[in-house]
Amino acid sequence: MALAWYLRGPRSYTGEDTVEISTHGNDALLELVVESARCRGARLAERGEFTRRAFVNGRLDLVQAEAVIDLVRAESRQGLSDAYGAMSGGLSARAGELRRSVVEALAHTEVRLEFVEEVATGCGDDLVGRIRRAEALATTLVESFEGARRRRGGWGVVLAGAPNAGKSTLFNALLGEDRSIVASEPGTTRDWVEGRVVWDGGIVRLMDTAGLRASASGVEMAGIERTHDLLRSADVVVHVIDGSGSCPAHTSVDIVHPRTILTLSKGDLPAHVVLPEALRVSAVSGEGLGELRRRILSLLPGRDAVDGEGLFRERHHDALRRAQMLCEEAREHAEAGNAELAAAALQEALRAVGDLLGEGVDGDVLDRIFSEFCIGK
Numbered sequence: 001m002a003l004a005w006y007l008r009g010p011r012s013y014t015g016e017d018t019v020e021i022s023t024h025g026n027d028a029l030l031e032l033v034v035e036s037a038r039c040r041g042a043r044l045a046e047r048g049e050f051t052r053r054a055f056v057n058g059r060l061d062l063v064q065a066e067a068v069i070d071l072v073r074a075e076s077r078q079g080l081s082d083a084y085g086a087m088s089g090g091l092s093a094r095a096g097e098l099r100r101s102v103v104e105a106l107a108h109t110e111v112r113l114e115f116v117e118e119v120a121t122g123c124g125d126d127l128v129g130r131i132r133r134a135e136a137l138a139t140t141l142v143e144s145f146e147g148a149r150r151r152r153g154g155w156g157v158v159l160a161g162a163p164n165a166g167k168s169t170l171f172n173a174l175l176g177e178d179r180s181i182v183a184s185e186p187g188t189t190r191d192w193v194e195g196r197v198v199w200d201g202g203i204v205r206l207m208d209t210a211g212l213r214a215s216a217s218g219v220e221m222a223g224i225e226r227t228h229d230l231l232r233s234a235d236v237v238v239h240v241i242d243g244s245g246s247c248p249a250h251t252s253v254d255i256v257h258p259r260t261i262l263t264l265s266k267g268d269l270p271a272h273v274v275l276p277e278a279l280r281v282s283a284v285s286g287e288g289l290g291e292l293r294r295r296i297l298s299l300l301p302g303r304d305a306v307d308g309e310g311l312f313r314e315r316h317h318d319a320l321r322r323a324q325m326l327c328e329e330a331r332e333h334a335e336a337g338n339a340e341l342a343a344a345a346l347q348e349a350l351r352a353v354g355d356l357l358g359e360g361v362d363g364d365v366l367d368r369i370f371s372e373f374c375i376g377k
């Protein structure tokens with residue numbers, strides 16, 4: 001009916017002596033077990049108390065503790081594997097590597113401080129190189145932030161272009177279902193439409209948008225404004241141009257985005273537009289769709305990140321961004337020959353890495369983090 005086991009610290013989850021009782025899920029029975037434990041002096045755990053104890057007792061660092069809740073909340077396999085990687089110490093190991101390299105640079109800086117005459121003539125390439133290494137590690141970690149966040153929530157891929165260019169038809173073909181309304185008259189799509197696909201293990205949020213044209217008014221104009229908003233936040237833009245030439249306004253649309261794929265649509269019809277750099281696609285024959293998908297995937301930022309080694313919380317990002325800027329500052333001081341200021345900046349960088357891992361973090365911050373947890377974790 002019930003199974004209980006005793007886990008002796010420090011090798012339990014929390015690091016303390018623990019008893020776990022397992023019964024079947026009958027509510028009345030569970031209530032009885034909890035009540036009899038309470039009568040004998042036990043109390044209900046607070047949110048996240050087990051993981052907080054594990055953190056306080058040094059079983060987990062703060063990044064690993066946060067990953068516990070991410071593991072509980074993960075919505076996709078990629079989310080699960082990221083959270084599992086972070087919980088198993090993937091990100092902490094990268095932070096540890098950064099810390100070692102900052103400590104190494106700091107040790108060299110302090111050695112320089114012993115030799116005043118060298119300080120006057122510069123800190124030497126060796127020291128600058130060491131600080132540069134720490135700076136590069138911090139930068140790589142900071143840059144992993146956007147990628148890791150998108151790996152969990154998906155990348156935004158916006159299909160945009162002139163009215164009637166064939167955006168909705170292409171959107172439906174990429175999605176594999178008739179989601180967006182397609183019609184021969186320009187200005188059919190008024191509001192944007194989103195469809196999620198999983199390509200190669202990654203979540204892609206495809207967005208069909210209202211065709212862009214200058215002469216629109218009313219509802220259509222409101223739709224166009226939304227298209228511009230989406231373009232600003234897009235990870236990749238697929239600029240659709242009507243290759244059959246049936247849409248004369250095709251050249252007037254100007255889309256500026258660093259990751260844009262130019263496509264000439266309606267490839268099954270005679271080509272009237274010549275644009276050598278554009279990919280020819282046809283939603284009707286399927287021509288170029290596989291290649292378009294491949295190009296979209298190749299442009300998704302941060303897709304190559306290793307599971308559980310990217311920063312995915314604002315807190316992580318803030319701490320590591322601070323470490324990165326301080327390393328940069330330290331390098332500039334070292335280049336200018338000021339070892340004392342370089343050492344001070346490196347000390348601060350070290351503190352920022354410590355903050356990430358939860359060293360010396362204050363109670364309020366912990367309260368906020370663990371309040372996200374559910375009871376029993």
Ligand SMILES: Nc1nc2c(ncn2[C@@H]2O[C@H](COP(=O)(O)OP(=O)(O)OP(=O)(O)O)[C@@H](O)[C@H]2O)c(=O)[nH]1
Nearest residue numbers: 163164165166167168169183184187188189211283
């Ligand atoms: N032959 C052919 N016709 C296409 C293709 N793609 C779109 N069309 C036709 O082009 C017209 C416009 O297509 P839509 O997909 O609605 O174009 P859109 O860019 O979404 O247009 P708006 O929503 O008005 O901006 C429709 O009549 C489609 O059937 C294609 O690959 N081949």
Ligand SMILES: [Mg+2]
Nearest residue numbers: 167168188189
């Ligand atoms: Mg449309």
